[in-house]
Amino acid sequence: MMTEMLIPLLTAAVQSGTPILFATLGEMFTERAGVLNLGVEGMMIVGALAAFLVSLATGNPWLGVLAAGCAAAALGALHGLVCLSFLGNQVVSGLALTILGVGLANYLGTPYIGKQAPGFYAFDLPFLSTLPFVGKIFFKHDALVYLSYVMPLAFWFFWHRTRTGLALTAAGEYPPAASAAGLNPVRLRWLGILGGGFLVGIGGAYLSLAYTHLWTNGMTAGRGWIAVALVIFAFWRPGRAVFGAYLFGGVMAFQLRLQASGTQVPSSFLLMLPYGLTIAALLFSALRGRGGSSSSAPAALGVNIEPEQ
Amino acid sequence: MTTASTATPPVVQLEAISKSFGPIKANQDISLDIHAGKVLALLGENGAGKSTLMNMLSGVYPPDSGRILIDGAEVHFVSPRDAIDAGIGMVYQHFKLVNSMTVAQNVLLGQEGSFIIRPREMEARVGELAKRYGLGIDPATRVSTLSMGERQRVEILKLLYRDSRVLIFDEPTAVLTPGETEHLFLALKQMTSLGKAIVFISHKLKEVLQVSDSVAILRRGEIVGNTPRNQITSSADLAKRMVGREVLQEIERGEVIKKEPVLQLQNLCGNGLDNLNISLRKGEIIAVVGVGGNGQQELVNVVTGAMAPGEGSVQLLGRDWKQFYKRPSWRDTIAHIPEDRLGMATCPELDLTDNVLLTTRQGFAPKLFLNRTLALDVTKTIIRRFHVACPGPQAHARQLSGGNLQKLVLGREFFRRPQIIVAEQPSQGLDISATEEVWHRLLNARTTAGVLLITGDLNEALQLADRIAVMYKGRFMDVFDASDEKKIASIGLMMAGVSP
Numbered sequence: 001m002m003t004e005m006l007i008p009l010l011t012a013a014v015q016s017g018t019p020i021l022f023a024t025l026g027e028m029f030t031e032r033a034g035v036l037n038l039g040v041e042g043m044m045i046v047g048a049l050a051a052f053l054v055s056l057a058t059g060n061p062w063l064g065v066l067a068a069g070c071a072a073a074a075l076g077a078l079h080g081l082v083c084l085s086f087l088g089n090q091v092v093s094g095l096a097l098t099i100l101g102v103g104l105a106n107y108l109g110t111p112y113i114g115k116q117a118p119g120f121y122a123f124d125l126p127f128l129s130t131l132p133f134v135g136k137i138f139f140k141h142d143a144l145v146y147l148s149y150v151m152p153l154a155f156w157f158f159w160h161r162t163r164t165g166l167a168l169t170a171a172g173e174y175p176p177a178a179s180a181a182g183l184n185p186v187r188l189r190w191l192g193i194l195g196g197g198f199l200v201g202i203g204g205a206y207l208s209l210a211y212t213h214l215w216t217n218g219m220t221a222g223r224g225w226i227a228v229a230l231v232i233f234a235f236w237r238p239g240r241a242v243f244g245a246y247l248f249g250g251v252m253a254f255q256l257r258l259q260a261s262g263t264q265v266p267s268s269f270l271l272m273l274p275y276g277l278t279i280a281a282l283l284f285s286a287l288r289g290r291g292g293s294s295s296s297a298p299a300a301l302g303v304n305i306e307p308e309q
Numbered sequence: 310m311t312t313a314s315t316a317t318p319p320v321v322q323l324e325a326i327s328k329s330f331g332p333i334k335a336n337q338d339i340s341l342d343i344h345a346g347k348v349l350a351l352l353g354e355n356g357a358g359k360s361t362l363m364n365m366l367s368g369v370y371p372p373d374s375g376r377i378l379i380d381g382a383e384v385h386f387v388s389p390r391d392a393i394d395a396g397i398g399m400v401y402q403h404f405k406l407v408n409s410m411t412v413a414q415n416v417l418l419g420q421e422g423s424f425i426i427r428p429r430e431m432e433a434r435v436g437e438l439a440k441r442y443g444l445g446i447d448p449a450t451r452v453s454t455l456s457m458g459e460r461q462r463v464e465i466l467k468l469l470y471r472d473s474r475v476l477i478f479d480e481p482t483a484v485l486t487p488g489e490t491e492h493l494f495l496a497l498k499q500m501t502s503l504g505k506a507i508v509f510i511s512h513k514l515k516e517v518l519q520v521s522d523s524v525a526i527l528r529r530g531e532i533v534g535n536t537p538r539n540q541i542t543s544s545a546d547l548a549k550r551m552v553g554r555e556v557l558q559e560i561e562r563g564e565v566i567k568k569e570p571v572l573q574l575q576n577l578c579g580n581g582l583d584n585l586n587i588s589l590r591k592g593e594i595i596a597v598v599g600v601g602g603n604g605q606q607e608l609v610n611v612v613t614g615a616m617a618p619g620e621g622s623v624q625l626l627g628r629d630w631k632q633f634y635k636r637p638s639w640r641d642t643i644a645h646i647p648e649d650r651l652g653m654a655t656c657p658e659l660d661l662t663d664n665v666l667l668t669t670r671q672g673f674a675p676k677l678f679l680n681r682t683l684a685l686d687v688t689k690t691i692i693r694r695f696h697v698a699c700p701g702p703q704a705h706a707r708q709l710s711g712g713n714l715q716k717l718v719l720g721r722e723f724f725r726r727p728q729i730i731v732a733e734q735p736s737q738g739l740d741i742s743a744t745e746e747v748w749h750r751l752l753n754a755r756t757t758a759g760v761l762l763i764t765g766d767l768n769e770a771l772q773l774a775d776r777i778a779v780m781y782k783g784r785f786m787d788v789f790d791a792s793d794e795k796k797i798a799s800i801g802l803m804m805a806g807v808s809p
Binding site: 160161162163164166167169170173174176177178179180181182183298299 | 409410417424425428467
């Protein structure tokens with residue numbers, strides 16, 4: 001009885017957690033290079049629209065995903081231009097990016113509201129989906145979800161076992177050390193912004209091509225902001241990002257179910273749940289971080305690189 | 310210069326290097342040879358030009374004239390990168406390390422052989438290198454958990470891994486404990502025995518004697534001595550050479566009658582200070598001399614109210630520290646001339662009027678609003694009276710040269726009619742005429758104030774002070790009259806912590 005109720009909920013948690021996971025990993029990628037980008041929400045929704053339009057036009061959702069990544073990265077490039085080239089304030093630039101992205105997507109997307117585009121559909125992974133319990137929760141999804149399973153591992157490997165990952169970390173921790181080692185921290189931060197932006201875009205694509213197959217204005221509904229908070233909650237570690245993303249996905253799925261079950265609790269309160277949880281999560285990480293876990297946030301996060309002399 | 314005491318040709322030759330910053334001649338006609346397998350010590354006070362010289366050698370900026378030769382061939386460095394590629398590496402005082410990474414990752418950053426890195430292999434390689442040079446360190450630990458001495462070893466390993474042949478150490482022992490210092494010296498021996506050339510920049514006499522093969526002394530941008538170690542008999546001998554006795558600049562002191570005490574320290578302890586006793590009277594200048602980092606900063610912080618005194622008593626103008634700083638009046642009390650001119654003394658992005666207002670604004674705000682017209686007039690007066698060369702009061706502080714900025718700061722602080730003046734390195738980095746002007750102003754200020762002068766320039770201390778206090782490890786080694794020739798001769802020793 002219990003598992004019968006739990007399995008659909010957890011399956012839904014994975015599904016609604018996936019776009020958040022992509023966005024969180026994307027923002028984490030950018031932040032670990034030392035750039036704070038609060039434009040995730042804007043990049044995500046522009047990615048969602050780009051994915052939808054390209055998939056609609058070409059009939060190939062994978063091209064849609066590619067377009068989403070490129071569109072979000074292009075928007076991120078604006079952030080790079082402001083912060084890396086002109087040493088502008090990263091917080092202000094990121095906020096502006098969100099406003100721009102959301103506005104742009106609404107403006108360009110309005111004619112397509114309610115239209116349907118070819119997207120991703122769930123299929124069972126052979127063998128794995130037959131596993132008891134976990135098979136049903138994790139291995140009856142679409143291709144993007146399966147892709148998202150690989151990402152945290154790939155990221156861990158990238159940051160800890162590759163030359164570029166190490167260099168990127170140095171650019172986020174202490175740019176002078178990177179310079180002294182003959183690396184170009186500004187170029188590395190560009191990589192952080194563009195690479196992270198691409199991933200955020202895939203998160204957006206998931207919303208318009210897999211989670212739904214239609215376009216509605218404002219479809220990210222604050223998921224970009226949740227991703228920003230999750231990066232902090234996850235202490236900039238990909239493993240914890242997975243946990244956080246599914247936790248939030250679970251809360252989102254749970255409140256939908258609760259609404260559908262006709263509970264007495266006003267729906268506005270239920271809709272608030274994920275955002276309330278965001279605040280709780282940030283509080284939790286602030287309290288945990290107070291003990292002096294200095295190795296969590298990149299030391300040079302949000303600090304621009306001044307040209308030498 | 311040193312004659313060919315070594316048969317091998319020098320790795321690096323500096324030939325007649327000169328460098329000026331505006332009117333200040335930071336380096337004049339400097340020639341030096343750096344030999345493989347030898348430690349060359351570069352000795353000199355703050356602002357003597359050591360850093361300038363080494364910055365040119367490590368490619369930070371080019372010399373105005375003169376040549377740098379490596380293995381006999383002239384080189385032109387455009388960036389530090391070029392110098393590193395030529396085998397010249399510098400261990401800076403401020404480490405350039407990523408704290409969240411391991412020792413091995415820091416050493417190999419930017420030097421990894423392949424895209425995928427294998428931590429075990431990296432650590433083994435770095436561990437082996439560390440062992441060869443006697444730099445005991447675990448390559449797998451994170452830098453954030455290391456002591457300063459260990460972090461320095463990581464910096465050294467970075468250079469060794471890049472096959473640097475010349476290693477420049479900028480005040481390497483400043484951050485080390487005595488034990489770590491010994492460790493470093495052993496490693497230096499090991500490095501020279503393996504053919505590395507070492508340049509050891511310091512102003513600590515004992516250390517220089519302990520590690521060097523030859524000692525070059527820099528004073529006011531010039532080499533005033535370059536001696537093989539075995540010709541130096543003792544640290545007193547070296548101190549004499551460093552301090553010199555020829556007076557570079559003379560100034561008419563004039564006599565001022567000494568009046569009541571304005572600043573009294575009694576058994577002041579805490580914050581790294583060790584039982585300080587002194588009484589500064591109106592009409593006199595006390596110079597606190599010593600190697601930087603021996604408690605001068607803490608002393609200034611306590612006296613200027615930035616830091617509460619630990620134990621003991623501090624009396625300012627007859628009042629207890631706590632009482633005095635409860636509601637300090639902007640006028641008729643204390644003025645501070647900080648060492649950090651563009652940052653602590655002034656705001657680079659504010660205009661001169663606003664900079665004058667920084668410490669005097671209470672005088673221009675009778676009610677709620679600032680009287681800016683009056684402030685502008687006062688600024689103009691300061692500019693005229695103190696000969697501040699500037700486009701006008703609307704100029705930004707960053708546009709002014711060091712000397713003019715210092716004159717503005719002096720003008721501002723004297724406008725407050727202080728009875729206590731704390732001046733830190735007031736002539737550092739100034740040219741001769743600006744230095745003289747600053748000195749005159751300080752001497753004249755004696756008529757209305759007592760001056761506590763913190764300086765690393767012995768000549769300045771001897772020129773200005775009535776009494777001299779030598780500071781070492783937070784305590785006064787001695788406080789004596791500036792006419793006491795015998796004591797003056799042993800200042801160098803006292804600065805090195807030796808009681809004569």
